Amino acid sequence: MSPMAMRFIALWSSSGGVDGEAVYADLARLYTEPTRHYHTLRHIHRCLNNLDSTHDAVPHPDTVELALWCHDVIYVPGAGDNEQRSIEWFRRWANGRIASDDRICEMILATRHTTAPTLTDDCFVVDIDLAVLGGERQCFCEDGARLRAERPDLDDRAYDAYERTVLSNFLARPRIYYTDLCHALWETRARDNLLWRLDRELPWNVRSV
Structure with missing residues (x-):
């Protein structure tokens, strides 16, 4: 086991x-x-x-x-x-x-990440689920490629538009991470990663880092 x-x-x-x-x-x-x-x-x-x-x-x-x-x-x-x-x-x-x-x-x-959680436990669940956004650039790119692979129903142009909407919504928040601890750990890198991604168009892959 x-x-x-x-x-x-x-x-x-x-x-x-x-x-x-x-x-x-x-x-x-x-x-x-x-x-x-x-x-x-x-x-x-x-x-x-x-x-x-x-x-x-x-x-x-x-x-x-x-x-x-x-x-x-x-x-x-x-x-x-x-x-x-x-x-x-x-x-x-x-x-x-x-x-x-x-x-x-x-x-x-x-x-679902559609509304801001209010209870601390919920905030940690949401923050931990989004830790990927604040990862090292290589890891962020690899995870982006994995997410892309889950949507074969969308061509690159459609997926690019979809992902831009999702990531722009995260970037528009006053804080991506609700808990002070996760904010301190991942916020700066997450915003850098999102800005980096939004400056690029699909198709892109880990070799573009």
């Missing part, structure tokens, strides 16, 4: 859930769908690493961690209901046994 599997099963069980091995098997199956390139277990692993590095500042780290595990479990490229369907997946497996299930669902919904 992999370290990630053991970590999830232990957390699921300690939170009140049952059938942890079956839950993880289904979760891993979904995160390894062939249409996925960015929204994979690799993304979740990085979210967990960032949670571990900010753990002491997070009010309810176990609840935040479960939300991070489940926030992209359902991902259909271009769909507008991925978060809601991820919530449904979580509720189906939790079956009312996890006391913090309502809060976990609220945090998953917050990863």
